[in-house]
Amino acid sequence: MIVNKPYILSGAEKTTPEVTTFTFKAQDSTTVDFMPGMFAMLAYHEDGTGQKISRAYSIANTPNSDCLKFFISMIGGQLTSKLAGAKVGDLYYISAPYGQFKFDINSGNRLLFLAGGTGLAPFYSMLEFIISKGAKPDIVLIYSVKYSDEIIEKEKLEGMIAQLGGKLTVTVTRPKPDDVWKGDTGHVNAQMISKYAPDVKERISYICGPPEFVKALKQALAGLGVPEREIRAEMWG
Ligand SMILES: Cc1cc2nc3c(=O)[nH]c(=O)nc-3n(C[C@H](O)[C@H](O)[C@H](O)COP(=O)(O)OP(=O)(O)OC[C@H]3O[C@@H](n4cnc5c(N)ncnc54)[C@H](O)[C@@H]3O)c2cc1C
Structure with a gap:
């Protein structure tokens, strides 16, 4: 209600x-x-x-x-x-x-979370919820930020993923020339998804972020053979 x-x-x-x-x-x-x-x-x-x-x-x-x-x-x-x-x-x-973007803890034991910018918010809620329930699904989170200092509540995020034994990849789309960032760069794409979640077809995928992010990743997942029914998405704007 x-x-x-x-x-x-x-x-x-x-x-x-x-x-x-x-x-x-x-x-x-x-x-x-x-x-x-x-x-x-x-x-x-x-x-x-x-x-x-x-x-x-x-x-x-x-x-x-x-x-x-x-x-x-x-x-x-x-x-x-x-x-x-x-x-x-x-x-x-x-x-x-x-909204219809709802995390169902019983939907599957292998999850792929794709977050763009402040699109991380619902995944925070999901991660806290999973921890509070004592569940331990296999989670791969790929999180795209414009700049390396735009990782939201970085330590807490890393802590939650570590507690769940999950895998976190942050990719920086606009690395600055003087950036000390050593991690992934560029937009999330099919290649990056296959690298960090080679079993993507067996995962339930959740995507949240700006419209262009969500559209591109829905397409990427479809191209990797993920059926539409295994994809949940929230598009902003
Ligand atoms: C379901 C849903 C969930 C959302 N969740 C979040 C959330 O968790 N966090 C969050 O920050 N926003 C979220 N948004 C976006 C939010 O609702 C507002 O649109 C946003 O905060 C702008 O509101 P405003 O009144 O400040 O801007 P407005 O006065 O409405 O102006 C927005 C204008 O700014 C432009 N604009 C949009 N994004 C940017 C940007 N990044 N930089 C510069 N210009 C921009 C738009 O094109 C538009 O013309 C969500 C939207 C939806 C639909």
């Missing part, structure tokens, strides 16, 4: 140069029932003018908490510029949950 209620901003932490992690606590301290992968509508209500700005954000934490966490790319748009000036204690409205 979708619930719309007031939340108080309880944390805003600049996680990378472009991304801030926002945490909102339900004013009534009750939880929202959602499946990892789903998103919420975050709304700012301007005092006096009655103006409302509402945008979709994937939920980055596990269910069963009275808080909702989002990884937000601070692009200076309508809502993100309000958030840039937000202070702990500010009031927002959040309705949730929405």
